[in-house]
Amino acid sequence: MQQDIERIRGKVIEMSSLGETALKTCLRALTERNRQLAYAVILRDRYIDEMEKDLDHQCLEFLVRQQPVAGPLRFAYATIKMDLELERVGDYAESIARQSLKLLDMDAQVPTKWLLEIGNRSIQMLHDATLAFAHQDAELAKATIACEPAVDLMKSQVNKELVRLFRENKLSFEALSPLMAIVRRFERVSDQARNICMEVLYMCTGDYVKHPGAEAVRILFVDVHNACRSQMAEAAGNSLGRPRFVFVSAGIEPQPSDARTVSFLAGKGIDASRMIPKGIGDIPHLDHHQVIVALADEVRHAFPRRPRKCVFMDWTVPDPSTVQGSPEEIHAAYEKTYAFILSHVRDLVAAVEGENL
Template structure:
């Protein structure tokens, strides 16, 4: 028996509305978690931070439920055109919202780490990036629910502001640490809080790109220049990987973005900063980061290990991340005369510089001067 078209359209719309309702519920949980995350940070409220962490399980449950509903919708309704794109996009947006919940939980965990520290930093930049990211999320979800491509485009344009705020936070926190106004144990959690809210804005932008595809059929992701994200990893992120990040960014390779992290981060070695200054490369504003605080390792196209232990960070196959082993001795651990230590730094610098240049030429397909 053939189902009459009006009845088919009615059941189709009913399923669409139900799925949208679940997405709205997930968004509201994210919004609450993010708002309470910045509030718990401002007030050093450990109880509120714990509540955010405990509620994250509900977001994970909703992700599974929405995935199931979308797959059932595809099987039962056999949608085409806009409704097919709706199901596909909802599955993608569901993933973005789940990650945003993870970022809110991560902020809460950082709050627990620094809540007992007496010397707290100024909060204006943190409030600004949190409010802007949350506002972007609100607009992104509204564009999805209302199928508003214009609102999605307008929201995407705001994302660069959060990048600037994150950079300002990094600069200010590092200066405060150098001036001994905040302890080293607070530096990484504070930088992580800034990055997590910046990542919320990134996810909101991704959500808007999916909305544009749903509304227009045109896929906005990865238009223009594709950026290669490259991560250097070693034991402490205090010397070799800091040199590599500085060299990579100083060479100025188009489409290549360099970051560094350590398995057990320590403060950057002063002799490393001085040596790089002699090469006209300022790494004093770079921060020593833990690999645990690098969000979404799978977003990096290439992970490069500069120590044997760092290889344990390589993702297990199958996977799209390219893993390279550039084991290089740590020049800051070299013992001997000043000339011998300087020679060790020079050897390390030349080796890293050559490897990055060769890798860059392979990626870009052109010779670098």
């Protein structure tokens, strides 16, 4: 049995090393403006995917053949969970590489200092999480978990600086979107490192640490551009003042916010001027959303694989930003769409609260 455990442990360390190397290569691609490095990360992601399948198979085989109990059983269970976390790290590295290619193609000025800071911090967390697993070091796992809020704060600070540059016309919207996506991906790497450490604590102590945010009800609104309808829905949800609910929005192809939508919401007492359009891939912890609401027909066909245990709803509604006519007719279109969305959000929230979900 111990020989099987050591073989599986070695596979986890190897898989983590591949992910760590991919993330470091992404930083090099950005700082050196090297497309070849970015392409290499994208091409090598398949090795991490293949290793994820192989490791999962080895763990299942170990469970069936050895029928472990106590510590070895916790080891196998934690490894299966970590396998998924590390596969996601590989996906994030691939995504960072693809976003880097967009920046290099548009010859945009990349604020590498900020990206290096959050990138290196996240990579160090992943490295420490792997060491904690390799040496069954519960104290190192706890110390690594304690680093995660600092990365969250760093992400917020970097995003604020990027938005400031955008508002000062020092950064184009085309460059803003991939830069914010890269920052989010690195922040998610720190989340995966934290999750790995939680599994290490379970493996070492038998105590299960609940993942943060598990008590919140997360609802994602999606339309085409995240410039009008989905922003209305996010604003409507937040206006209800339900602290247990987290409302976010995204678009299939994000574009700058519709000025008339911002003005309309301001008339409702809602400040939407700071809302930044996001793509579906920019949403943190997509798997943690209990409800995804489509506000356009295109979403049903373009949305990626739905997260497990997620309810998908279709609230297709006309886009008022496309309406032409008199000011009164245009305002009426916005009013009608907003009223439709608000009434559905209220009923959905009431249903969730009534079912105590």
